[in-house]
Amino acid sequence: MKRIVVLLFLTFSLHLFSQNEEKVLVLKDAETDLPVEDATVFVTKTKQTLLSNAEGTVSFIVSGISNIQVTHSSYVSVKLRSNTLKDKTNIIYLKSSITGLDEIIITKQHPQKILKSIVENSTKKLTVPARLKVYSREFFKLNGTNSYYNDGLINFQLVGNKKNFKTDILVEQNRSYGLAQEDFTPDVLGYNLNDIMENYYNFKYLDPVLEVKAKKEYDFLIKSYSKNEDYYLMTITPLDNTKQLKDDFTIIYDRKKKLIVEVSSLVSPTTIANTKDKTAVGSRNIYKSLFKTIYRLDGSNYYLVSSKEEIGFEQIGKKKKMDIEVRNYFVTTNFSTHNFTYNNSDVFKGKTLYNKTNSILTNYWDVSGLTATEEEEAIISSLEFRR
Numbered sequence: 001m002k003r004i005v006v007l008l009f010l011t012f013s014l015h016l017f018s019q020n021e022e023k024v025l026v027l028k029d030a031e032t033d034l035p036v037e038d039a040t041v042f043v044t045k046t047k048q049t050l051l052s053n054a055e056g057t058v059s060f061i062v063s064g065i066s067n068i069q070v071t072h073s074s075y076v077s078v079k080l081r082s083n084t085l086k087d088k089t090n091i092i093y094l095k096s097s098i099t100g101l102d103e104i105i106i107t108k109q110h111p112q113k114i115l116k117s118i119v120e121n122s123t124k125k126l127t128v129p130a131r132l133k134v135y136s137r138e139f140f141k142l143n144g145t146n147s148y149y150n151d152g153l154i155n156f157q158l159v160g161n162k163k164n165f166k167t168d169i170l171v172e173q174n175r176s177y178g179l180a181q182e183d184f185t186p187d188v189l190g191y192n193l194n195d196i197m198e199n200y201y202n203f204k205y206l207d208p209v210l211e212v213k214a215k216k217e218y219d220f221l222i223k224s225y226s227k228n229e230d231y232y233l234m235t236i237t238p239l240d241n242t243k244q245l246k247d248d249f250t251i252i253y254d255r256k257k258k259l260i261v262e263v264s265s266l267v268s269p270t271t272i273a274n275t276k277d278k279t280a281v282g283s284r285n286i287y288k289s290l291f292k293t294i295y296r297l298d299g300s301n302y303y304l305v306s307s308k309e310e311i312g313f314e315q316i317g318k319k320k321k322m323d324i325e326v327r328n329y330f331v332t333t334n335f336s337t338h339n340f341t342y343n344n345s346d347v348f349k350g351k352t353l354y355n356k357t358n359s360i361l362t363n364y365w366d367v368s369g370l371t372a373t374e375e376e377e378a379i380i381s382s383l384e385f386r387r
Contacts, residue, residue, distance in 0.1 A: 111220035288312035333369035
């Protein structure tokens with residue numbers, strides 16, 4: 001009898017194991033065959049959200065049969081069934097949704113006023129309270145050499161509203177490799193986790209173009225978005241006579257629902273060239289700066305999907321100059337409106353994952369929602385070896 005029970009148990013275990021399969025999607029442009037970065041992949045059964053990397057790659061574990069949704073602001077959405085993915089690695093071609101040229105939209109209101117109303121509506125519609133499971137990843141380069149890396153799986157419990165926003169943070173797992181110099185200020189190394197969600201959920205990074213004086217400092221333009229007829233594209237560009245370091249902004253928003261879909265910004269080479277270098281000790285001369293956030297509307301739920309930031313600058317020290325580059329990623333892997341339970345002692349009080357003791361329970365980065373590229377894998381491995 002025991003033998004039969006053991007055999008049944010083994011058969012059942014093998015069945016369960018066979019249902020959990022790793023799948024890899026490689027997303028490519030149907031016309032150019034180039035990889036498609038920053039596409040959102042949603043696995044319906046597990047409610048997992050993933051983001052394609054610079055190689056167009058997404059990897060995940062699927063249990064049983066599930067619908068898979070692939071969306072990108074510049075491509076036609078695709079729906080797949082997991083049982084149609086016969087191989088471990090599957091190439092998916094995305095068709096561009098371009099229907100014509102981007103046409104300038106003439107409005108009675110100034111585009112800045114329109115943007116203010118869109119930001120206000122988007123802030124109001126973002127789902128709070130909510131729980132976000134987020135994968136955070138950071139690369140740090142000093143004087144052209146990769147020297148530090150950290151990542152972590154973090155839970156954010158969001159409560160309150162715009163005027164009284166609160167976030168409790170619980171770090172599930174984390175790791176860091178390499179060494180960073182002690183004289184770096186905390187804001188150089190990693191996101192400030194204490195206020196990051198408030199910034200994203202109040203769109204604070206758009207504050208410079210929402211000020212009254214911004215009308216005289218930026219050129220605002222609204223266009224139809226040829227890549228998706230449901231969206232409008234707003235560009236905000238610093239005027240040529242500016243001598244300050246100002247970003248170019250691009251905002252993609254749902255023109256009917258008045259909700260922000262994507263925000264990206266960068267400091268153009270022209271703006272950098274027109275800015276005078278600083279010489280005071282402790283100052284920074286920025287030579288690269290870009291930022292991008294993506295938001296997702298899923299039924300009645302509207303939430304942050306991802307953010308990406310890159311910055312490169314020369315920091316003026318007392319004895320020498322240092323060239324610093326930081327690359328950050330932030331991906332919401334799971335979203336829920338259900339609160340999780342925890343003790344106050346479990347809440348993470350630090351600003352960043354820098355200097356937090358490694359806590360590795362599983363290979364969480366393999367199911368993080370953001371697959372590392374081959375180049376990134378090589379950097380991580382080299383830093384892990386040198387630790």
